[in-house]
Amino acid sequence: MDTQTAGGPSSLGARIQHRRQALGLSTTEVAGRTGLTTDRIEHIETRPFALTGAELVRLAHALDVSVDDLTSAKPPAAPHQPPLAPVLQPMRRNECLVLIESGSVGRIAYAGADEVVVIPVNYACRDGLIVFRTAADSAVAQYDLAPIAFELDHFDEGMQDGWSVLVNGTVRPATDEETAAVHHLVTPWAGGTREAHMVIEPNRITGRRIRSW
Template sequence: MTERPSSHAVEGHPAGDLGRRITQRRTELGMSRQETAAQAGMSPAYLQYLEERPPADPGAGTLLRLAGALKTTVWHLTGGDTELPPGLGRAARAPRFTELTEAECRSLLSTHGVGRLAVPEDAGPVVIPVNYSVIDGGIVFRTAPGTTPAQADGHQVAFEADRIDEAFSEGWSVLVRGPATTVTDPDEVARLEEQAYSTPWAGGRRDLWLRIEPVAVTGRRITVV
């Protein structure tokens, strides 16, 4: 396919799986569309076409250059690893393992994301993923009464979030420990609903809010020397 954009390509939101993955990856790296296009050896208009047009079907050479510019793999850009757990790549030859400060941990947790909640049960702890937000320094998430996440109420829990870069065998993880409590004040519930980033990916009615108050926040990062 020649690298010429559709005549209808305009500025807009990413569309299609490939477009979303390209946009997400360059956003993670803090790269503009112009910077990415220059490093991939293509015009910004063609990159815009790839990001915003679902029918876009670039050739193997274009995908290789784009993956190189975005420091990732063609497999990831095309969604080949969607159903696989992260971390399948080999360890780097010279990894560097460092402890993160609490400030660094909180920065990495940022405002929202998907993390793993460890909930105590009679048969042993259970770990489940939850969509979370960080509001006023606390980890908040919503669920439904009677669910496993709801059982965190009144217990000391652990919450973990991480990020893995398959292309470079690098990543980080942050662990938060503290008490989880149900948010019952109507005004506070309304404030959380207003400030939280999104509703749970699982869908359905999930109106029960829980908050984890961090008592201990630790983290680690693996980089390549």
């Protein structure tokens, strides 16, 4: 399934370890998400191994990547069984940041004139800040250090699980430097003239996921 050196880790094991560490997860936490033992996870990351298709699918799912992201040789997926006891798990801040940085579309929520407004936005991250574009005459463009919430999520109806990340903070106009740094990275799907760059400065970042195994 993957090339390996005698007595040493395989390239697949190294990729699994790198992704786990990027999410700030311990081997014990990954074991809990996959139903494998901690010893098995450590063996996969550090020594030669042979993975079953079911193990590879569970590892990819636990690390929020596709099987193709872990290996170019796609094994047969294990048949999905309905969850017996779904578990709601909090996510660490570092894990939330990785998911935010790898995304491009989220939702913002703020207090409008008469009601709470929730709209999707294209965004980019820069130095821990979330930057999005809007019309200069929009309500949120008039905000300066006003409270705002940003939400990002992913759900798999087939697997009956997913995750969501919530950022609470304030919003302000981007500086010229911030605008220049992300302008080419943020292209609003809605089109039109949306040249006002706004920055969300996080005060609190939380996340949670529901697991079907």
